[in-house]
Amino acid sequence: METNAEQLRTLAAVVDHGTFERAAAALHITPSAVSQRIKALEEQSGRVLVRRSKPIEPTEAGAVLVRLARQVALLEAEAVAELAGSDQDTTAAIPLVVNADSLATWVLPALAALPGLSFDVVLDDQEHTLDRLRDGTAMAAISSDPEPVQGCVVSPLGAMTYRPTASPAFVDRWCPRGWTPDTAAAAPMLVFDRKDTLQDRYLARFAPGAHPPRHHIPASTEFVRAAELGLGWAMLPDLQADEPVAEGRLVVLDPDGALDVPLYWQQWSLRSAVLGRVAAEIDAAAARTLRRPPAS
Incomplete structure (x- = not known):
């Protein structure tokens, strides 16, 4: 199949905003144009990509392309910043899934140490964060599951x-x-x-x-x-x-x-300087605050 960035961006907007009308407003196009782009992408992929529910949700195939859309957007923004020779990050908000206890105690200082980046943080239990990675709505997550989601890499943070x-x-x-x-x-x-x-x-x-x-x-x-x-x-x-x-x-x-609850950092398996910076700060904050087993 062949896709273009415009179609992928539209699919991600529909999933993010929940309706064709809101996606159209965010993209500054008409709802009809949104519908046409989604229809074209579904025809090219041979799959139904979204469920016309309220809010709209991606199908399993749609989640794969939503994840691709976010990866393309991240790499495009990094390339633009590099070509411009800018010291400022120009990426869109990075969607992260974090459990409430980590957010309330040790994660915020790590995010604050990353000026120039913006974050879209979603709260979920550490045992249920991986669904957000699977459906493409998060780039990274703090999870209690050591098994990597397909297309992701995992590293231990501590307990x-x-x-x-x-x-x-x-x-x-x-x-x-x-x-x-x-x-x-x-x-x-x-x-x-x-x-x-x-x-x-x-x-x-x-x-x-x-x-x-x-x-x-x-x-x-x-x-x-x-x-x-x-x-x-x-x-x-x-x-x-x-x-x-x-x-x-x-x-x-x-x-x-x-009870010890082990935590792991899961993120897309993507050569991204931005995600690398986020992962490094999260790991440093975890090293300062979480219980880590002694080095063998």
Whole structure:
């Protein structure tokens, strides 16, 4: 098949904006022109590329071409900047998928160390970020999966350590005589969202079969705040909990109950100077903050 950059750019705009009309406005063309470009690209590929849903979503074949569109756009922008002899990056926003705890603790300083770049950061659980790489909506992701997505490369970053933590008031109310499996089965629990399995993983080991009441708190900073207020217990990362524990606002319920969540950097397998800079800063920030195994 033969494609051109204009058609690929249009496909990416349709997926990004969710409708032909919004894509047309972003590209400064008519919706009819958008439709014609998508139709031509589908005819050339012999595949249906988008589902006409609300919002529009790429098919499996469409995701392949969306990823190609973003790769072409990135390399074009780098080439333009190099030809112009510019010291400033001229790339479009780089889409990244980051888990909320990493964004709230160690990732932002890495992004701030990259002046001239702009980022489109999407939050997702570390166990579910790879779907964004597969469908072409992200160039890179922080994931807990060491297996590279097709067309991507992966490198280890380190691990975030989580511990069962609660407020002193919670302890006084629910476990004044100690944290036991029976208490864990009855005491209210915090979970980030319905993808968050950390608390259940801990319970499977500490109190098998326990199904305590739970509160969903889908924001990282507010999640810690909910634990401080005694709303429930939660698996909190040391990077967020160390200070409130030292100040007495939180206590660790089970010193032996730590869970390590390994994190990996996955990015397109593409010779891109921009992605290389981003990967280097992310790795440096991870080296400063995450637990890394000793060198063998």
